Amino acid sequence: QVTLKESGPALVKPTQTLTLTCTFSGFSLSTSGMRASWIRQPPGKALEWLARIDWDDDKFYSTSLKTRLTISKDTSKNQVVLTMTNMDPVDTATYYCAQTSNIHGDAFDIWGQGTMVTVSS
Amino acid sequence: SYELTQPLSVSVALGQTARITCGGNNIGSKNVHWYQQKPGQAPVLVIYRDSNRPSGIPERFSGSNSGNTATLTISRAQAGDEADYYCQVWDSSTGEVFGGGTKLTVL
Numbered sequence: 084q085v086t087l088k089e090s091g092p093a094l095v096k097p098t099q100t101l102t103l104t105c106t107f108s109g110f111s112l113s114t115s116g117m118r119a120s121w122i123r124q125p126p127g128k129a130l131e132w133l134a135r136i137d138w139d140d141d142k143f144y145s146t147s148l149k150t151r152l153t154i155s156k157d158t159s160k161n162q163v164v165l166t167m168t169n170m171d172p173v174d175t176a177t178y179y180c181a182q183t184s185n186i187h188g189d190a191f192d193i194w195g196q197g198t199m200v201t202v203s204s
Numbered sequence: 205s206y207e208l209t210q211p212l213s214v215s216v217a218l219g220q221t222a223r224i225t226c227g228g229n230n231i232g233s234k235n236v237h238w239y240q241q242k243p244g245q246a247p248v249l250v251i252y253r254d255s256n257r258p259s260g261i262p263e264r265f266s267g268s269n270s271g272n273t274a275t276l277t278i279s280r281a282q283a284g285d286e287a288d289y290y291c292q293v294w295d296s297s298t299g300e301v302f303g304g305g306t307k308l309t310v311l
Contacts, residue, residue, distance in 0.1 A: 135299075144299070
């Protein structure tokens with residue numbers, strides 16, 4: 084059974100750097116075809132994809148946010164980490180991590196429960 | 205950058221058929237996925253690669269994709285189908301793209 088769980092600070096100040104960790108079980112990110120992504124959702128608004136890391140360490144970023152984002156993985160710990168620099172109140176959102184396998188093409192198969200991050204001084 | 209357009213809201217009478225559209229330039233050439241999100245919950249995949257249902261998703265959910273429009277169809281709508289629905293594609297220039305979401309109301 085695949086599960087993912089996001090963790091990180093609930094509150095960050097403007098200009099600070101946010102670090103989020105996705106800890107997963109039920110699959111390995113070293114297995115061919117596996118991917119993990121970060122997606123966020125401001126309160127009452129739509130989903131927004133942020134970044135993706137693949138089993139072969141390929142990385143992809145949102146074109147509008149790529150200068151602020153870094154995604155990495157630690158396969159020994161079954162974790163994916165996202166850092167976002169220069170946080171702003173508009174970055175207040177629920178942040179999700181999601182798994183992609185080859186079972187359903189390149190869709191996001193399983194999502195974590197999400198973690199709410201508020202940016203405020 | 206690639207964009208997907210969805211209606212803000214769709215209403216359907218109980219037991220009738222709801223259709224939610226997702227518009228994009230030549231979207232018919234892409235694989236479209238659909239997610240259902242209920243309040244306070246994470247999204248759940250309901251249709252992948254245009255018209256395929258993951259295990260556990262009722263047959264009432266179906267999808268199609270052609271030209272500039274993809275469509276999610278929910279037959280025999282139930283109260284439990286009330287949710288936000290999002291379409292999503294991969295674009296080689298933009299990355300993963302989500303539509304703006306459609307709120308489905310079952311009357």
